[in-house]
Amino acid sequence: MSKKATRASKPKPDPEAEGSSKKSTASALKKVLFVSKELLQKDADDRRLRLERFYHPGQGKDALFVTHPDGQMMELLEYAEPRRSWLLNSEVCSNGRIYMTSPVDPTLLALHHLRKHCAQRAMSLDNIAVEENSTSRLLNEFIFPETLKCVADVKSSGDQRFYKYNQERTLAWLALKTRHVANILKEKQVHCGHSAQSQNFVRSEKLVAENACKEMDYTRMACDIVGRYLDADLHDLLIHYLHIPSEIQAIVEEKTAAQKRKSKAGKDEGSDSKKIKLNDSDAAAKLKSSGLLDSDGDPNASITSPTQGPLKERSLTAKEKALAKGAKGTKSIASFFKVK
Amino acid sequence: MSIVLDFNGKNLAKSKTMDLHYLPAKIDGDGEANVEQYFNNYTREATECGNGILTNSLRGYPLVGEQLKVPEQYRGLVLQETEKSINKSIDRQLRLTGVFEEFTYWNYDKVPSNGDAYRQALLMADVGQALTQHISEQDLEAEIARNKENTKEHA
Numbered sequence: 001m002s003k004k005a006t007r008a009s010k011p012k013p014d015p016e017a018e019g020s021s022k023k024s025t026a027s028a029l030k031k032v033l034f035v036s037k038e039l040l041q042k043d044a045d046d047r048r049l050r051l052e053r054f055y056h057p058g059q060g061k062d063a064l065f066v067t068h069p070d071g072q073m074m075e076l077l078e079y080a081e082p083r084r085s086w087l088l089n090s091e092v093c094s095n096g097r098i099y100m101t102s103p104v105d106p107t108l109l110a111l112h113h114l115r116k117h118c119a120q121r122a123m124s125l126d127n128i129a130v131e132e133n134s135t136s137r138l139l140n141e142f143i144f145p146e147t148l149k150c151v152a153d154v155k156s157s158g159d160q161r162f163y164k165y166n167q168e169r170t171l172a173w174l175a176l177k178t179r180h181v182a183n184i185l186k187e188k189q190v191h192c193g194h195s196a197q198s199q200n201f202v203r204s205e206k207l208v209a210e211n212a213c214k215e216m217d218y219t220r221m222a223c224d225i226v227g228r229y230l231d232a233d234l235h236d237l238l239i240h241y242l243h244i245p246s247e248i249q250a251i252v253e254e255k256t257a258a259q260k261r262k263s264k265a266g267k268d269e270g271s272d273s274k275k276i277k278l279n280d281s282d283a284a285a286k287l288k289s290s291g292l293l294d295s296d297g298d299p300n301a302s303i304t305s306p307t308q309g310p311l312k313e314r315s316l317t318a319k320e321k322a323l324a325k326g327a328k329g330t331k332s333i334a335s336f337f338k339v340k
Numbered sequence: 341m342s343i344v345l346d347f348n349g350k351n352l353a354k355s356k357t358m359d360l361h362y363l364p365a366k367i368d369g370d371g372e373a374n375v376e377q378y379f380n381n382y383t384r385e386a387t388e389c390g391n392g393i394l395t396n397s398l399r400g401y402p403l404v405g406e407q408l409k410v411p412e413q414y415r416g417l418v419l420q421e422t423e424k425s426i427n428k429s430i431d432r433q434l435r436l437t438g439v440f441e442e443f444t445y446w447n448y449d450k451v452p453s454n455g456d457a458y459r460q461a462l463l464m465a466d467v468g469q470a471l472t473q474h475i476s477e478q479d480l481e482a483e484i485a486r487n488k489e490n491t492k493e494h495a
Contacts, residue, residue, distance in 0.1 A: 029370060029421070030437060032360070034414035041349035051343035051434075066345075075468070079461045087361035088418055089438075090375045094367050100414070100461075102468035150480055172483040176475045184470040188463055225467055241487070 032086055033099040039068050051076065054138045057112035058228040062134070066101050073142045074101040105177075106142045107151060108229040113139060114152055114165045115231065122155050122162035170234075171241045174226055178242060182215075182222035190221070220244050345419065347436040355436055358418055360443035361405075362458075365398055383444075389451050394444065405446035411462055416440040 039049060047069040056063035064076040077100045084096025113135055117128045125143065129135040145161060148154065150173040152163040223242055227235035245253075347355075361379070373379075379396065386395045389404065396403045410416040419434040445452055454460070 031419045031421075031434070033417045033419060034410060035417050036413055037415055038413070040352060040415055041347075043349045043353055045349040048348065049345040051345065053342070077464065079458070081364075081457055083364060083366040085363050085365060085367040087359075087363060087373070087375050087379065089358050090372060092367055092370055092373045094370050096363070096366070100465065102465055103472040104468065105472045108471075147474070149477070150475060168484060169480065172480055172487060173475055175487075176479055176483055177471060177473075180470045180473045180475075181467055184466050188466060190463060226471065229471075 029095050030086075030088060030091070030093050031095060031099060032088075032093070032097070034101065035066070036074060036101045036103070039066060039072065039074060039101060052134065052137075054109055054134050055112060056229075057109065057231045057234075065104070067142065071141055073104065073106055075104040076100070077102045104229070105147070106138065107144070107147045110139060110143050110148065111151055111170065111234070112231055114148075114163060115234070118152065118163050118165045122153070122164035124160050124162050167237075171238060174230070174234075174238050175242055178219065178222045178226050178238070181225050182218040185218050185221055216244065216250070220247065220250075343432045343434060345436075346433045351436050352439065355439045358438035358440045360416070360418075360440050362443055362445045363398060364403065364446055364448040365401075393451060396446070398446075402449045403446045404449065404451050405444050406452050407442055408445045409442050410440065411465060413465065416443065 035049075041047060041049075049069075050067045051064050052067050053062040054065055055061070065073050066076050067073045079098040079100055081096065086093040086096060113128055117123060125139045125145070126136065128139055145154075148163055151166065151170040153166050153169075155162045155164070219242060223235075223239060223244055227238065230238065359380075361375070379398075383394050383396045386393045386404070389395075392406050394405045394407070396405065417439055418437040420437045422433055422435050445456075445458065447456065452459075
């Protein structure tokens with residue numbers, strides 16, 4: 001009873017709440033973040049983190065990154081569901097997003113610029129994209145020159161270092177990255193097949209064994225994840241390098257495999273029905289052996305092959321008939337989901 | 341133009357812990373609400389659904405939730421933009437409102453499970469970690485050699 005009473009009284013304080021909300025909406029919205037402990041300052045640290053925009057090759061435009069004054073950087077990912085909001089202490093926050101920092105290898109971001117500027121000639125980092133502030137900041141303050149060796153040829157003259165993009169090394173480096181990611185996906189048992197699968201679905205042990213050999217699915221998924229940080233053409237090169245068949249091809253292959261299995265099963269069924277109904281072809285065989293028929297192969301084939309076809313179909317239609325009989329009078333599932 | 345996260349180590353250490361609820365609803369509006377009296381008051385434990393499962397309701401819609409920890413490698417922060425300056429050349433600033441180690445995750449009429457998008461999204465952090473894993477010079481040379489061999493075989 002008391003519950004009901006308070007619920008009924010709920011609308012009453014609302015006007016007040018609205019009044020105060022007007023005050024608080026004057027100040028800007030709050031944001032909920034998950035920030036990596038690696039980035040957060042220790043007690044005495046008085047420096048500030050920043051959010052900066054750098055060109056993100058996978059997205060083809062600028063994206064936000066959290067930068068640490070030490071030259072560390074992380075990507076700022078946005079987790080958003082269509083209908084989410086927060087209650088923060090005693091406040092409603094309509095921005096139901098979680099902003100998460102995720103480690104990113106700045107070398108991946110640099111690759112775009114290296115391919116653009118250093119494909120033909122070696123350049124020093126401070127000479128690349130001088131006119132683009134964010135790019136030169138990225139290249140000079142967040143890149144570890146050491147790892148650039150993995151994607152470029154380095155030539156040094158005195159103090160200066162010059163970099164020239166090296167496709168062979170880049171692809172090998174990306175392939176190794178892909179392998180790391182594939183391993184983590186396996187470890188976390190992420191479902192990587194192309195068909196959707198319910199999380200409630202419990203796989204039988206036999207199927208788990210079957211999944212284990214789907215190495216290629218993991219590699220494809222990992223390659224897609226790495227590809228999110230690459231220019232589209234470089235992603236294609238990587239796919240080619242890793243010999244990943246296209247997803248459509250894989251689906252087709254799987255379908256044919258499934259069909260083989262099915263047709264095998266179908267044959268087994270067929271042989272069952274043959275036992276009962278195959279008198280005609282038996283007769284044909286008898287005819288043949290008795291020598292009553294012409295020795296021509298053709299008529300024989302015309303006797304046996306058409307009988308097999310319709311036979312299979314007939315058994316199917318019988319099944320369908322049974323199904324149709326069973327379904328008589330029941331509503332279709334869709335009828336339950338109609339808007340009333 | 342960049343955005344400054346305007347807090348230092350001291351602010352972080354001193355900041356207050358906040359009580360957060362992650363609701364499965366879109367709310368058009370921001371501002372004060374009597375959360376304690378009209379929401380927290382009705383949170384019940386539903387042990388029949390599993391350990392630590394909570395129930396509540398929002399506008400009569402059933403909620404099923406659980407107390408979740410912020411993933412281990414993270415700290416939860418709530419930030420607020422103080423004043424949006426009209427002058428675009430001045431950096432925007434985000435101030436620290438509070439921190440949190442735990443929050444209540446609510447689902448609409450569904451027991452939280454690994455099928456939730458939220459939990460699956462957290463995997464991306466591990467993937468990101470794998471993506472930044474340092475690759476040694478030797479591994480790289482080995483991979484290049486291996487690939488050369490492979491292409492020879494194909495040719």
